[in-house]
Amino acid sequence: MALTAVIRVPSRALLRPWARLRDAALGWIEPAGGGGVEVSAQRFASQKVLVEPDPAAGVAVMKFKNPPVNSLSLELLTELVISLEKLENDKTVRGVVLTSDCPGIFSAGLDLTEMCGRNPAHYAEYWKAVQEMWLRLYLSNLVLVAAINGASPAGGCLIALTCDYRVMADNPKYCIGLNETLLGIVAPFWFKDNLVNTIGHRASERALQLGLLFPPTEALQVGMVDKVVPKDQVQSTALSVLAQWMAIPDHARQLTKNMMRKPTADRLLKQRDADIQNFVSFISRDSIQKSLQMYLEKLKQKKG
Numbered sequence: 209m210a211l212t213a214v215i216r217v218p219s220r221a222l223l224r225p226w227a228r229l230r231d232a233a234l235g236w237i238e239p240a241g242g243g244g245v246e247v248s249a250q251r252f253a254s255q256k257v258l259v260e261p262d263p264a265a266g267v268a269v270m271k272f273k274n275p276p277v278n279s280l281s282l283e284l285l286t287e288l289v290i291s292l293e294k295l296e297n298d299k300t301v302r303g304v305v306l307t308s309d310c311p312g313i314f315s316a317g318l319d320l321t322e323m324c325g326r327n328p329a330h331y332a333e334y335w336k337a338v339q340e341m342w343l344r345l346y347l348s349n350l351v352l353v354a355a356i357n358g359a360s361p362a363g364g365c366l367i368a369l370t371c372d373y374r375v376m377a378d379n380p381k382y383c384i385g386l387n388e389t390l391l392g393i394v395a396p397f398w399f400k401d402n403l404v405n406t407i408g409h410r411a412s413e414r415a416l417q418l419g420l421l422f423p424p425t426e427a428l429q430v431g432m433v434d435k436v437v438p439k440d441q442v443q444s445t446a447l448s449v450l451a452q453w454m455a456i457p458d459h460a461r462q463l464t465k466n467m468m469r470k471p472t473a474d475r476l477l478k479q480r481d482a483d484i485q486n487f488v489s490f491i492s493r494d495s496i497q498k499s500l501q502m503y504l505e506k507l508k509q510k511k512g
């Protein structure tokens with residue numbers, strides 16, 4: 209992968225490369241001239257997120273690669289944020305297609321193993337990473353188009369909802385939606401806000417309460433996706449859409465996007481810590497842990 213963004217990081221963190229990369233990605237970096245050292249991010253090859261840049265076209269394709277189901281582990285979330293930040297800083301890139309490298313799955317959503325049987329500090333760290341992913345994607349200056357080439361429940365749907373446009377493969381087995389209630393959990397307010405901004409209040413109320421997972425044609429009808437095409441045309445269609453959006457002058461489009469989205473993002477930004485505390489206390493409840501364990505068991509038994 210030919211990404212060569214240079215990140216200025218605190219020298220103390222050199223002892224912990226993983227923490228250092230995360231800190232840089234999440235913006236916890238010393239200001240320029242603050243005694244840090246420059247390292248090339250290229251040295252840390254990404255494994256869970258593949259980025260294929262096309263500088264001539266001014267675009268990149270970002271593929272999630274966390275088999276078998278692209279669950280959003282802490283590692284994947286961190287790599288996603290790092291990769292996005294590099295692309296935001298790359299003057300040759302103006303638009304990105306987000307898609308999956310795992311056959312038949314866009315993303316299975318948040319990694320249930322990050323939310324089960326761990327300690328409160330882990331839940332807090334994980335939730336902060338989920339928030340960061342959403343904020344970075346939702347407020348991205350780049351044009352983002354989701355090429356949904358597989359199932360996209362819950363957090364997978366959320367990623368697609370942060371994009372400016374969604375193209376989905378026409379396979380009726382691929383469903384998309386915020387199905388949290390089916391797991392006995394509640395979609396946070398910012399998941400809900402993102403959905404309401406996309407499909408409207410009434411449709412969101414129904415979809416969220418019932419935990420609806422929509423097959424492609426229904427997702428199109430309700431406005432959760434913008435276009436449904438045969439599977440082998442998902443990426444090429446996404447790239448064509450990207451080209452159309454990139455025909456608009458960046459500054460005008462970016463200011464407009466920000467005007468539309470900032471109030472929604474600000475709601476979370478104003479109460480990030482409270483949202484983390486709320487998540488930690490909710491997810492730590494015995495009843496919620498039992499529900500999640502049972503759901504995981506059900507997924508595993510499905511095979512046998």
Ligand SMILES: CCCCCC/C=C/CC(=O)SCCNC(=O)CCNC(=O)[C@H](O)C(C)(C)COP(=O)(O)OP(=O)(O)OC[C@H]1O[C@@H](n2cnc3c(N)ncnc32)[C@H](O)[C@@H]1OP(=O)(O)O
Nearest residue numbers: 279316317318319320321359361362363394487490507508
């Ligand atoms: C205020 C508090 C707010 C709390 C809010 C918390 C918000 C949460 C949002 C979320 O994203 S929760 C996650 C919701 N995700 C799902 O419900 C999807 C579950 N998965 C599936 O439905 C299916 O796996 C699939 C994606 C449709 C793919 O089906 P397929 O038949 O291809 O694979 P499986 O055999 O089911 O799974 C393979 C393997 O992967 C494990 N797995 C699946 N999903 C997850 C996941 N989300 N996290 C972790 N692991 C997952 C599954 O258990 C299998 O594991 P095994 O060990 O190979 O048996």
